[in-house]
Structure formats: C-alpha cells, structure tokens
Amino acid sequence: MKPVSAIRYDGQSSASQSVQLTFFPDSTVEVKGEGLSVIYRLEEISIPSQVGSIHARIQFPDDSLCEVRDPRALYDALPDTFKTGLLGHVHRWESSLKYALFAVVIAAAIIWGGVEFVLPSAAKQVAENIPLEWETAMGEQTLASLEKTNLLTPTELPQQRQEALLKKFNEALRKAGATPLPRIEFRNSEALDANAIALPSGILVFTDAMVEFAKDDRELIGILGHELGHIKHRHSMRHVLQSSTLALFIIMITGDVGSAGTLATAMPLILAEAKFSRQFEAEADTFSVGFMKKLDLDTRYLSSILQRLGKKYGDSGTTGYLDSHPSTRDRVKSLAGG
C-alpha cells in the first residue's frame, strides 16, 4: 500500500495541489494532501487507457482530477481487477518493439494484398453488377466536356472513309458477337494525336491521326478489340471505384495529423493509380487477342501498330512505376504469348 504521488486539480480553478493516493484492499482510494482527505470507491473513478508514457489521468465523480506523472507506479498500486482499464492490450502492444515490428509486417502485407487483389476484385464484382446504362449521363457529359475544351474537335476524315470504316467495325463486332454494338465516334484531336479512347457507357472515340496512322484497317480492328476490352471489363467504372476507395483509405490513415506534406500522401495514390491503369491496359490487350482470334485475324496487326506508336512517342522499352501503360515491348511479348 505504498502511496502514489499525484497532482490534483479541483476542476474549479487552474491551481494545483500535491497529493498522495493510497489504494486500500476494500477497493477504495484515499486522496490526501494539505487540508484535504477524501475517500472514493474505485468504481466511481475513471482512468482512460494509457498512451505512451504520458501522465495517467484519474477522474473523480466530483469533477476533480489527479495527474500521475509515473503511470507505472499507479499501475503497480492498483488492485488487479482495475489494471486492464489503465494498461489495456492496445497500450501493451504499442509499447513492445517486437509487436510493433510485427505490426509493420502485417500492415505492409495487408496494404499490398489489398491494393493488389482485394480492391481490384471487389471493384470488379461491384462494377459488373452496375448496368452499363447507368453510365450514360457520365459518358455523354465526358464527351461533351472534351469537346467544349477543344481536346476533341469535329473529324476531318472524308465522309466516305468514315462510313467504310464504320461498316468494317460493325461487321467485325457482329462476327465476334459483341452486342450491343458500341457507339463509335471519329474526332480530330491535336492534343491526343494518334489515339483511341473508351469513354464510360461504351462510347469509342478514334482520332483522325489514329485512322491515318494505320497502314492496314486490320490494325484498327486490333485497336477496336482493345478499346472494346475496356468497355467489356468495365474499366471506367472500376477505375472510379478503386481510386475513390483508395483515396478514402489514405485520408483515413494519414488524416489525423496533417504534417507529413502533401507529396508524401499523394505519392501512394499516384503509384497505385498507375498500377491499376497498367492492369487495365494488359487486360484490354488480352481481350483484343481473343477478339481477333474470333475474326481469324493475326494478332501481329495489333503488335505492329503498337510498336510503331511506341516508336513515334519515344517509348522507353521498360515499364516504370509511374507509367500508365506497360511498355510496348512487354505488350507485344504478351500479345505473342496469348
């Protein structure tokens, strides 16, 4: 029954008083100081779970409070049944180097597994259960805003060429059993140059430069298969789901004290988004291989145009962590393998 030193504040003013706390076997505690001696029952007092080695806080029913600078001494003096409140499991876990290192490993494993497997497959499940028609407004408004900002301007391809291509595309799509037929649009774009994009709700946009860049229309069928892959695998919806969930998690984990700097918190999101994008591109390439096989087309048509596009835009040959697409070499390799 060694007394524990504490500092008492009566809750009325900021003046302090040194006191001694004595814990008795009958579950009572005496607070004793100059001109003060009060006895409380232990079930009346509350002690929040210990954090690090900061002061222990004992709150009494009369709004007075005792701060104990040596939480260890308080822990030793408390009867066994009241100890768990003070030094809970969490505190014990936090204080052990061994457990902390264990926590690092587990947290890293969960984050890796979550970003690599759980999040993508959960997003896939959800996306596949959302009807494509729900994206209609999203697709229309995205196209409209791309046009409004002049990223896409009206096509300058001759009417004849457009019709011939559309006919070829639709024939291929029907033959491969890709119904309902996606909406295919031709647009001119200085910013995107030779490119094709799949917008939400299944709007496919081929740029004029892309159509002109192809040496053979069968190459464009390969590109069509790739973009169709984005639609069939619901990549725009999955992208939205994955990014917003991940952003929420990063805010939740880092948001408590915002001193880490914005770059450090934005970095993981940027890396993860690039990774998701590469996964989608690879998936779309695989889809295109199947699409071309159904049409009895050689996948080399797709490889060939991808290689030339890579050369034109100075592809580095290796896939980096920040790249939105796998490197052309990796893509061509997996096209040949598939």
Place this chain on the structure above:
Amino acid sequence: MEDNTVSANESNLLEKEIPLEFTGKASEYFGIWIVNVLLTIITLGIYAPWAKVRNKRYFYGNTLLENSPFDFIANPVTILKGYLLALGFYVLFSVSSNFYPLSGFFFLFLFLVIFPWIVVRSMSFRLANTTYRNIRFHFERDYGESYKIFLGIGLLIPLTLGFIFPYYHYRQMKFVADKSSFGTSRFGFDTKVANFYIIYVIVWGVFVGIGVVTAIVMGVIFAKNPEMAALMQGPAEGQEIDPEQQKAFFTFIAIIYAVFAVLYIGVFAYMQAALNNLLWNNLSIAKQRFRSTLTTPMMLWLYMTNSICIILSFGLLIPWARIRMMRYRVSCLTVLSEGDLDGFIAGEKSKLSAAGEEIGEVFGLDIGI
C-alpha cells in the same frame, strides 16, 4: 537614465517567461502510430476515431506548460458519428458526381453553404475536449459571424480577383481566436490587417518573380539551343528522336521541376512561419501573452527533409517526422505571463457539456490554431 533602468526591471519582474516543452519521443510514438494504422486498416476505418484520440493524447500529453500537460478528452464514439456523416456525404458525392458529372457543382455549392457551420462545429468540439489543469477550453458557437466571414467575405474573393484574401484570412484568424476561451477567460487577437497584406504581398511577389525569371531563363536557353525548343514542341512527322538530345532535355526538365519544388515548399514554409508567428505574437488571454519565433529556413529544412525521408522509408518515418515538427514548433513558443498560471477559473458547467455534441468533429477538419 535611472528611470529607464527602473522601468525595465519592473517589466522583468512583472512578466515571467514560461517556455513550452515537448517531451514526445519518435521511438515511443512509432509503436502508437503503427498500431493505429494497422487497427484502422483491419477494422475498415472504424478504429480511426480511437486512433485519433490516442494520437492527440500523445501529442497533448507531451506538451508541458509550467510542468503541466495538456490533455484531449474526446469520446471516440462521438467522433465516429461525425466520421460516418462525412463518409455518407463523400459516398453520395462520389457516386452522383461520377454518374452525373454536373451534379458536382451542386455538391460544391452545398459544401460552401454548410462549410461555416462545419468550422464552428469542429472548433467547438476540439476546444471543448482540450483541457489544461482540469479546465476546458471553449469555443463560442457564433454561427452568424461564421457565415458572415466564410460565406459573405468568402464570396467577395473571386469578385476582387483575390485581393481581399489577406483581409479574409485576417477575419478568419480573428474569429477563431476571439471566440476561444480557457475557462472563463477569453482569448483576444489584436493586430493590423496590414500585417496580413505584407505577408501575402511578399508571397505574390515571389510567384511573379519566379514567373519572370523562368521566362527569361527559358528564353535564353531556347535561343542558344534551338533543338531544345523543337523538342518542347514534340517530334515532327517522320522525325526520329536523338536519344542523347532527349536525355539532355529530360534532365533539363527535371532540374526545372526540382527548383520549382524547392521554391514552392519555401513559399509554403514562409507562410506557415509568418502566419503562425503573427497569430501567437498578437494573441493574449487574461494577463498572458505569447511569443512565437518560427523561422522560414528552419521550417523549409524540416518540410524538405521530412518529405524526402518519408518517401524513401515508404512512410515508416512519418512518426519521426511528426515528432520532429512538433518539437520545433513547441520549442519556438513561449508564454509571457504577469504572475502565475493558477488564476484561471472553470467556465459554467452547463456551458461545457452543451447539447448537440453528437455530431462531434464533422470531417475531422483541422483548421487554424
């Protein structure tokens, strides 16, 4: 002569310097932080409010003024309710703005309208749960004033092309400080708007200067190396790219980015230091004043080294970075007190446990002070 000496001595006798002390340790905080992260992930975020309370208690409890610690006494369940409300808003916002991009404007408008309310709520919750020597801080819930400043003056910012912003910032800081109290003693914030304009004019000047210098440097470099200007435009049709030249070009771009990053963090560090000093050096309560001596070079050094170390350690040095920053901030703060700190009286009990705490700290927003 003699008169001067006497008055100097007098003021020394009247005003005592009480430095604040920070006793947190990175190694100890690391354990708390990593367990917080792990439990937050495993519980899909439900633990986040408990993590927040433990985190704050660690920092408050290690901040000592005249050997007495601060404390954070919030109930995590109350914070959880606020988080769930914010989560609902976030989900509603992401879903509808993705399916109907134009609805984003509606949410932006809605957020603007409720923002002043959120500020008051957050401040009130945060201060009511912050204690020192068993006395609570308090924030007066003056919604009218909050709407006047955040919505009223806020809407004038685009109309005045941003020139009213320093005044807006001044009113914000004054609002937050003037409505705060410790026990029955009100805080007061007394400074001239001009001091805010000085800080912002310097920041604006630096940005304009950076723009002018960059334009000149780019102009000189491109004039001397025409092929670089060509690379900037992108390759012409059929033109092959020389890998050597491309490498030089990317190195050049990387250097430009690095210079900009340092300048940007430098401006940010200056604003942090200057605005923090401005706040504390003009804040008073009862017979106490404060002195804050943050410096821009030290803040810049801390921000840069912290960011680099956090990235290189894959986030594992976040606890170290936070402790380091807090230690510096606290070490720069001194209380100038006439007499001791025993004279503060607790506010009325009914005021402290004021109703409506159920919504807690909506959005977990950390503003100002």
